[in-house]
Amino acid sequence: xxxxAENAVEVVGVSxxxxxxxxxxxxxxxxxxxxxxxxxxxxxxxxxxxxxTLLRLLAGFEQPTAGQIFLxxxxxxxxxxxxRPINTVFQNYALFPHLTVGQNIxxxxxxxxxxxxxxxxxxxxxxRLVRMEALRDRKxxxxxxxxxxxxxxxxxxxxQPKVLLLDEPLSALDYKLRKEMQLxxxxxxxxxxxxxVFVTHDQExxxxxxxxxxxxxxxxxxxxxxxxxxxxxxxxxxxxxxxGESNFMNARIESVSDGRATLSLTAGATVQAIxxxxxxxxxxxxxxxxxxxxxxxxxxxxxASEVSLPATVETIxxxxxxxxxxxxxxxxxxxxxxxxxxxxGGFLPAQGQAVxxxxxxxxxxxxxx
Amino acid sequence: xxxxxxxxxxxxxxxxxxxxxxxxxxxxGFTTIAVICFIALYAPLFPMAFYSFNAGDSIAVWQGFSxxxxxxxxxxxxxxxxxxxxxxxxxxxxxxxTVLAVLAALGxxxxxxxxxxxxxxxxxxQPLMVPEIVTGVALLVxxxxxxxxxxYTGLIYLIAAHAAFCIPFAYLPIRARLEGMDKTLxxxxxxxxxxxxxxxxxxxxxxxxxxxxxxxxxxxxxxxxDVVITExxxxxxxxxxxxxxxxxxxxxxxxxINAISTALLAITVVLLTTIFFLTSKKE
Numbered sequence: 001x002x003x004x005a006e007n008a009v010e011v012v013g014v015s016x017x018x019x020x021x022x023x024x025x026x027x028x029x030x031x032x033x034x035x036x037x038x039x040x041x042x043x044x045x046x047x048x049x050x051x052x053t054l055l056r057l058l059a060g061f062e063q064p065t066a067g068q069i070f071l072x073x074x075x076x077x078x079x080x081x082x083x084r085p086i087n088t089v090f091q092n093y094a095l096f097p098h099l100t101v102g103q104n105i106x107x108x109x110x111x112x113x114x115x116x117x118x119x120x121x122x123x124x125x126x127x128r129l130v131r132m133e134a135l136r137d138r139k140x141x142x143x144x145x146x147x148x149x150x151x152x153x154x155x156x157x158x159x160q161p162k163v164l165l166l167d168e169p170l171s172a173l174d175y176k177l178r179k180e181m182q183l184x185x186x187x188x189x190x191x192x193x194x195x196x197v198f199v200t201h202d203q204e205x206x207x208x209x210x211x212x213x214x215x216x217x218x219x220x221x222x223x224x225x226x227x228x229x230x231x232x233x234x235x236x237x238x239x240x241x242x243x244g245e246s247n248f249m250n251a252r253i254e255s256v257s258d259g260r261a262t263l264s265l266t267a268g269a270t271v272q273a274i275x276x277x278x279x280x281x282x283x284x285x286x287x288x289x290x291x292x293x294x295x296x297x298x299x300x301x302x303x304a305s306e307v308s309l310p311a312t313v314e315t316i317x318x319x320x321x322x323x324x325x326x327x328x329x330x331x332x333x334x335x336x337x338x339x340x341x342x343x344x345g346g347f348l349p350a351q352g353q354a355v356x357x358x359x360x361x362x363x364x365x366x367x368x369x
Numbered sequence: 370x371x372x373x374x375x376x377x378x379x380x381x382x383x384x385x386x387x388x389x390x391x392x393x394x395x396x397x398g399f400t401t402i403a404v405i406c407f408i409a410l411y412a413p414l415f416p417m418a419f420y421s422f423n424a425g426d427s428i429a430v431w432q433g434f435s436x437x438x439x440x441x442x443x444x445x446x447x448x449x450x451x452x453x454x455x456x457x458x459x460x461x462x463x464x465x466x467t468v469l470a471v472l473a474a475l476g477x478x479x480x481x482x483x484x485x486x487x488x489x490x491x492x493x494x495q496p497l498m499v500p501e502i503v504t505g506v507a508l509l510v511x512x513x514x515x516x517x518x519x520x521y522t523g524l525i526y527l528i529a530a531h532a533a534f535c536i537p538f539a540y541l542p543i544r545a546r547l548e549g550m551d552k553t554l555x556x557x558x559x560x561x562x563x564x565x566x567x568x569x570x571x572x573x574x575x576x577x578x579x580x581x582x583x584x585x586x587x588x589x590x591x592x593x594x595d596v597v598i599t600e601x602x603x604x605x606x607x608x609x610x611x612x613x614x615x616x617x618x619x620x621x622x623x624x625x626i627n628a629i630s631t632a633l634l635a636i637t638v639v640l641l642t643t644i645f646f647l648t649s650k651k652e
Contacts, residue, residue: 061556081559082568094557098575107571108561159562 007070008163008195009035009058014067016053016219027053029219030067035163035197036212040189042198044206045216046242051199054216055165058197059088071162082111087156088165092172093148095140101151102127102136108159126154129188146177153185157192166198170205182208203243207231215239231290235276236368240288247289247335251366256281261366263287267329269307273364286367291324291338293363297356298347306358311335313349325349327357414634421627428624438628448629451613455593458524458609462531463539463588469532470539470584471577478547479555479573494541496534504534505601512602522604530602531592538591539584542648546580583644590640593633 016028028050035041043051056062057069060081069077076084087108095104105126109119127133130150135143140151149169156164166185170178186209189196200206206213207227214224215238223235234240237248251263254270261275263285279285302308311327318341325337337357339348349355374382393399421439425432442448473493477486496504512526554576558568596611603612610633617626 059560061560081556082562082564086560088557088560090553090557092551092553094551094553096554096557096572107558107563111558111562111564111567155561 006037007034008037008039008072009197010070010073011035011054011058012068012070014054014057014064014069016050016057016062017065026219028057028064031219031221032067033214033221033224035195038193038195039211040186040196040198040209042200042206042210042213043216044200044203044213044243046201049216050219051201051216052167053219055088055167055197055199058163059086059165060084085159085162086165087159087161087163088167089152089156089169091167091169093152093169095148095151095155097139097141100137100139101132101143104140104151105155105158107155112159122158126158129157129191130154130184145173146181149173149181150184153188157188157194160192161194163195163197166196168200170200171202178205185209207243215242217242233276233365234288234367237286237288240365240367245291245336245338247291247294248367249287249289249329249333249335250284250331251287252284253280253282263364263366265307265309266331267309267311267333267335268331269309271307271359271361271364273361273366275366276368278368279366288365288367289335289359289363291336292322292340294335294337294357294359295339296325296337296347296349297358302356302358305361307361307364308356308358309335311355311357313351313353313355316351323348327355417627418631418634420624421631423624423627426623428622428627438624439632442625442628442632445625447613448610448625451608451610454524454607455610458527458531459589459592461528462535462592463585465528465532466535466539466588467543467581467585470536470543470588471581473536473540474543474547474577474580475573478544479552494537497537501534501597502601505598508533508598509601524607526604527599527602527607527609530598531595534595534598535588535592539588542583542587542644543577543580545648546577546583550576579647583647586640586644590637594637 011031011033014028014031015026018025018027031050031054043054045051053062057064060076060079060083064077067077068075071084071086096107099107102123105123106119109122114122123136124133127136130153132147132150132154135147135151140148143151149172152169170181170185173181182205185196185198198206198209207230210227212224212226213230215222215230217238223230223239225233230239231244234243234246240246240248250266251271252266253275254262254264256262256275259275260272261281262270262272264270265287273287275281297308310330313325314328315326317324317326320341322338322340325339327335327337329335335357339346420428420431422434422436423430423432424435424437477489477493491498508526508530512530516522516526550573554572555568558572559565563571594611595609596615599609599612600615603609608616610629614626614629
């Protein structure tokens with residue numbers, strides 16, 4: 001693989017094994033990924049998938065068992081954390097409790113031996129950037145969680161790192177503050193032009209903030225792509241299941257032409273869908289349909305690009321913005337349709353009613369397994 | 370599924386919980402036992418302190434208030450001598466013990482867990498477990514060999530002995546402090562371009578300072594109070610304050626001993642209170 005300097009970070013064939021013998025744990029298994037300059041890149045996966053391990057390898061807190069890590073084309077695998085122009089925002093912020101907010105932010109610059117005037121200028125600029133000018137001389141124990149979060153960000157951004165690593169930094173905040181910080185982070189990334197690598201297990205957070213997402217599971221990267229890409233075209237069942245809500249249905253490939261497969265759904269309809277690479281061109285497959293891509297038909301007239309399936313309404317769950325209809329298809333498969341509560345007066349069935357549910361053909365995605 | 374508890378059972382349990390929440394303070398006899406324990410611990414100190422202000426020569430018959438025994442102790446050159454010696458030994462020993470304890474605490478908390486770590490803990494804390502008289506005899510024999518070989522008979526032996534048994538007292542608060550410290554702070558420092566030495570100087574050391582001060586004070590107090598090992602290790606004319614007092618007790622007992630003891634008690638209380646505030650301070 002070529003190490004182009006265009007990519008901010010290039011991870012090449014990296015494995016990380018903890019422990020030895022019987023207690024050996026393979027946290028990362030031959031992972032390769034490129035992170036572009038100035039992008040907001042998210043490592044997304046359930047706990048134990050290796051996302052934090054990958055972050056720690058980038059920061060230099062751990063050394064890879066195998067493989068190489070390039071920063072702007074330079075192999076940094078052997079360098080200790082203090083020799084890498086990469087800074088981290090820790091999950092618990094790790095603010096220095098004996099220093100003030102200003103001293104915390106100045107720490108990295110002082111360690112780099114920057115002149116005093118430059119340090120205090122940068123600290124002022126960072127405080128403005130995170131809107132904390134008034135709290136410069138407070139002790140970090142005297143400020144709220146959201147403010148600590150901002151100080152941690154300012155401290156990590158102050159030395160102008162090439163890459164900023166963020167280890168689930170929003171997980172300790174309450175819902176509202178988290179929403180606010182998501183936008184704040186996006187703004188900071190935009191204003192500073194620094195490459196952000198963000199670790200989270202929250203798919204909504206990942207979709208909201210990222211330019212690109214790498215979905216991880218069991219020490220492997222399953223799919224890399226933009227939020228829309230990952231949501232609309234999940235590569236496999238794990239990704240489809242982990243990101244958003246999904247309806248899985250069984251289908252059989254009847255014929256294939258020009259990369260498009262004609263599928264007959266077990267639930268009783270025929271539909272054309274793109275056949276992704278690496279899927280056999282015959283036999284049984286699983287397809288996925290997002291709940292919001294289904295609607296109810298009043299008189300059985302499906303649109304030209306829709307397929308219609310007979311179903312029975314089992315449960316109706318009201319969740320505020322939407323109503324979830326738990327359906328049973330004729331194939332006994334469960335299916336959830338999500339209808340927005342917008343009072344537009346579309347046809348809404350009652351519990352126990354037999355209905356026709358229409359799915360856009362473009363919403364049917366064939367999965368690798 | 371088993372039946373859930375009937376309403377009746379639930380109500381009775383709730384009533385019982387209302388009337389008598391489980392709390393050790395509500396157990397019968399708790400207050401009595403606590404009071405007896407405190408009296409047993411502290412009651413003997415009061416007559417001692419009280420008679421140190423006696424105007425008469427007796428430690429049991431009150432003859433009026435006076436500072437005379439404090440004045441007499443203060444102007445007693447022998448007392449001055451042994452006090453200075455005690456302070457020198459305690460200062461040197463607690464200093465040495467604290468430095469070693471800091472290194473030991475860093476070595477046992479800031480490294481990857483290693484084989485034999487438990488053994489290291491046991492070895493460091495050995496002076497807490499081994500009877501003092503055994504350590505004393507061992508040191509007596511050991512130092513005698515060195516004295517014969519070198520001819521040196523100075524205060525170093527006493528300082529070395531005190532430093533040795535003070536190590537665990539200095540080590541325990543320092544280690545507790547380090548264990549309570551978030552290791553991510555040091556990781557954050559190194560992430561922010563601090564070399565290991567800078568990270569230690571700027572982050573670890575300032576944060577562990579309360580533990581170090583507490584450890585040093587505890588070691589100081591322990592050294593100041595020691596009798597058994599000092600009695601065995603000291604050469605002729607190397608009495609410390611406690612061994613001097615022990616010697617005095619074998620002769621006529623005057624309230625001067627009370628006065629010295631009370632002063633020593635006051636110093637100890639002040640130091641221990643400081644330690645308490647240092648170690649209980651929330652970060």
